Amino acid sequence: MVVMPIRVMFSTPYLHDGAWVEEAAWNADRILVDDGRFLVLDKGEILAEVPVDSVSEIELKRPRASREVRAARKAKRAEAAEAAAAAASATSAAEEAKEPKAHAWDAIRAEHAQAYRPWDAEQERRLLAMHDAGASNEEIGAALGRQPSAISSRLRRLRGY
Numbered sequence: 789m790v791v792m793p794i795r796v797m798f799s800t801p802y803l804h805d806g807a808w809v810e811e812a813a814w815n816a817d818r819i820l821v822d823d824g825r826f827l828v829l830d831k832g833e834i835l836a837e838v839p840v841d842s843v844s845e846i847e848l849k850r851p852r853a854s855r856e857v858r859a860a861r862k863a864k865r866a867e868a869a870e871a872a873a874a875a876a877s878a879t880s881a882a883e884e885a886k887e888p889k890a891h892a893w894d895a896i897r898a899e900h901a902q903a904y905r906p907w908d909a910e911q912e913r914r915l916l917a918m919h920d921a922g923a924s925n926e927e928i929g930a931a932l933g934r935q936p937s938a939i940s941s942r943l944r945r946l947r948g949y
Contacts (some may be wrong), residue, residue: 791815794847794848795849796811796843798812798839799839799842801844804836814830815830817830871922875909900935903925903934903938912942915942915946918931919943
């Protein structure tokens with residue numbers, strides 16, 4: 789069992805260790821209430837026996853962990869932080885290793901200057917006029933600086949085919 793500091797405040801003065809006190813403290817592993825008595829025990833030995841009606845408040849304090857336990861907890865937190873930092877670093881390295889899309893777009897834009905750029909109203913007007921005049925997707929794409937697949941996609945969006 790864990791030994792913890794127990795502080796008892798009394799509603800009336802209590803005779804403790806030969807002196808009348810308003811509060812007392814013990815290090816104990818157990819507290820019991822039995823037949824109107826408040827018992828404070830440590831390893832089965834009764835440290836204090838107080839009438840329940842004279843107790844106004846009981847305070848239990850969490851025992852402080854030993855230096856070894858605190859050091860182990862600190863090491864575990866540091867290890868977890870280090871692992872998290874390593875995982876974040878690995879993620880960053882993996883993201884940096886990926887070829888960014890902008891780089892792929894640059895290669896496509898060397899042949900199709902407007903590739904992956906937003907369409908404006910003037911380009912859509914020219915697209916529809918050239919399509920109505922019978923130009924192929926390749927011809928329209930060359931004139932607008934777009935890939936033929938972009939021409940067919942935009943026509944589907946504008947005209948539904």
